Amino acid sequence: DINNYIISDKLKLAQKPKMLIDKTDEMIQLLENRFYYNGYISPSGVKDYMDCSLRFYYKYISNIRETNEFTSEIKKLDFGNITHEVLKILYEDVIKQKKNGLIDLNDFFVIKNSISGAIKKKIRSHFKLNKKNKISLEGNNIILFKIMEDYISRIVTLDEKYAPFEVFSLEGGKESGFLKKINISNNFSVNISGKIDRIDFKNNVYRIIDYKTGGDSKKIKGFEDLFSSVKKNRNDAIFQLFFYSLLLRNKLDDDNPIVPGLMNIREINNKNFTINISIGNDKVDTINEYLNEFEKLLSEKLSEIFDKNQPFTETEDKDNCKFCAYKNLCGN
Numbered sequence: 001d002i003n004n005y006i007i008s009d010k011l012k013l014a015q016k017p018k019m020l021i022d023k024t025d026e027m028i029q030l031l032e033n034r035f036y037y038n039g040y041i042s043p044s045g046v047k048d049y050m051d052c053s054l055r056f057y058y059k060y061i062s063n064i065r066e067t068n069e070f071t072s073e074i075k076k077l078d079f080g081n082i083t084h085e086v087l088k089i090l091y092e093d094v095i096k097q098k099k100n101g102l103i104d105l106n107d108f109f110v111i112k113n114s115i116s117g118a119i120k121k122k123i124r125s126h127f128k129l130n131k132k133n134k135i136s137l138e139g140n141n142i143i144l145f146k147i148m149e150d151y152i153s154r155i156v157t158l159d160e161k162y163a164p165f166e167v168f169s170l171e172g173g174k175e176s177g178f179l180k181k182i183n184i185s186n187n188f189s190v191n192i193s194g195k196i197d198r199i200d201f202k203n204n205v206y207r208i209i210d211y212k213t214g215g216d217s218k219k220i221k222g223f224e225d226l227f228s229s230v231k232k233n234r235n236d237a238i239f240q241l242f243f244y245s246l247l248l249r250n251k252l253d254d255d256n257p258i259v260p261g262l263m264n265i266r267e268i269n270n271k272n273f274t275i276n277i278s279i280g281n282d283k284v285d286t287i288n289e290y291l292n293e294f295e296k297l298l299s300e301k302l303s304e305i306f307d308k309n310q311p312f313t314e315t316e317d318k319d320n321c322k323f324c325a326y327k328n329l330c331g332n
Contacts, residue, residue, distance in 0.1 A: 019330045020311040021057055028306060030061055032188060040179060040191035041302070043243045047236055049305055050229050052315035056305070058326045061312075066325040080213045082126055083148055083265075084197060086118045087155060087211060088170045091198075095167060103200075104164040108156065115152050119145060151213065151265040158268055165202040172196050180250040182295065185303040192298075196244045205286075206252070208244050208260045209275065212237060218262050219278045223290070227297050230317055237262055238277050242294045245287045257286035 035041045049056040058064045093114065094107050123145075159165075172178050173195040183189050198209040216237035220226065226242065228234040241260035248258055261275025277284050284290070304310055314330050321327045 018316070019054060019314040021054065021313075022311045023308045025308075027061055028308065031306060034060065035190045036181075036188070040174060040193040042192075042194045043236075043240045044194075046243075046298070046301065047239065050227065050234065050301070051231055051317075051320045052324070053305075053310075053312045054314045054330060055320075055324060055326050057312035058329060064326065064329075078126060079144060079148065080211075082119070082122045083151060083213055084171070084211055085122045086115070086148070086152055087198070089118050089121070090114055090152075090156070091167055092170055095170075101167040102164060103159070103167060105160065108160045108163065111156055112153070115149060115156065119148055119152070154265055154268040155211070155263060158263075158273075162202070165200045168199040168201045168206065169196060170198055172199065177251050178244075178247040180247055182299055182302060184299050184306060186306055188303075188306045190302050192243070193247065194240070194243060196247070199248060204256050206248060206256060206258045207275070208241060208248060208258065209263050210237065210241055210244070210261070212262055212264045213266075214264075215266060216262055216264060218264075218274075218276065221280060223279060223293065224297070226294070227301050229315070231320055241277065242287065242290070243298075246291055246295055246298070249288070249291055255288070258288055259285065260287050 035045075045056070045060065048059060059066075090111050091103065094103060094111060095101050098107075169176055169178075174193040178196060179191055179193045181189055181191055196208060197211050200207050200209065217235055218238070220235045220238055225233050226235065226239045238260075241262070245258050245260050259275075260277060262277065263275055267273055274283075279290075315321065
């Protein structure tokens with residue numbers, strides 16, 4: 001007789017304990033030196049903490065930096081950076097020539113005809129080429145050059161329709177006075193700052209313009225979502241605009257309306273294109289009324305960073321780990 005026996009056990013993946021690092025007095029002192037006495041925290045620093053406080057520890061306390069491999073191709077991040085820099089120099093050159101920040105319709109003939117040359121100039125500096133080196137675009141870089149040229153032309157055309165306006169700031173940061181002290185719990189203070197793409201002024205209204213080459217959404221369901229630790233529930237682009245608006249209000253001597261806007265380059269040709277953001281079903285025509293609440297929530301989030309009872313902890317949202325430069329340090 002043949003007897004069949006099946007022996008089995010319930011198998012499951014071993015649960016790796018979540019990695020955490022307790023905060024020490026020395027770490028708190030390092031944080032205070034870095035973000036108050038000797039510097040500031042930027043929107044990306046706060047977003048790093050919300051994504052994964054362990055990543056924040058590696059990056060800002062252990063000072064383990066992400067590596068950038070050299071390549072002769074324009075990468076996605078470089079594409080955005082070069083686009084931003086080209087838009088800056090296009091308007092900067094006009095401002096220097098006129099010796100004032102007013103951009104009127106007559107300026108756009110020069111601006112439009114300078115786009116191609118400005119892109120080549122920034123690509124030259126990107127690849128660290130000297131004046132004797134000729135730029136020879138090949139393969140994928142030719143396509144990216146044309147896309148970049150098209151994107152920038154769209155923005156300039158939109159600006160031409162909005163003109164005349166005054167450029168208040170281009171790529172303004174700490175050195176331009178965009179720095180604010182925030183008092184947090186436990187008697188600590190933090191400086192916040194960041195680099196703002198553009199601020200213009202027209203009809204007594206300040207517009208904060210953030211250029212986006214991706215498909216960032218202009219909507220959030222609720223205000224508290226800006227500080228969610230679950231990245232898909234948060235809108236980092238809108239968080240950044242609130243952050244910048246706080247910096248601008250702190251710099252201004254007046255109470256004129258501040259309008260934050262995302263200039264999504266891919267959407268500019270859409271019929272009903274608008275730069276305005278929305279909270280729920282409400283379009284934000286001016287952000288001033290929201291800023292006190294945003295500062296309160298930001299202060300609470302910054303307080304967590306300095307709270308010794310809250311260790312730096314590996315995130316539970318594994319989507320944050322997919323492209324994280326530090327994932328091998330925590331076994332992901």
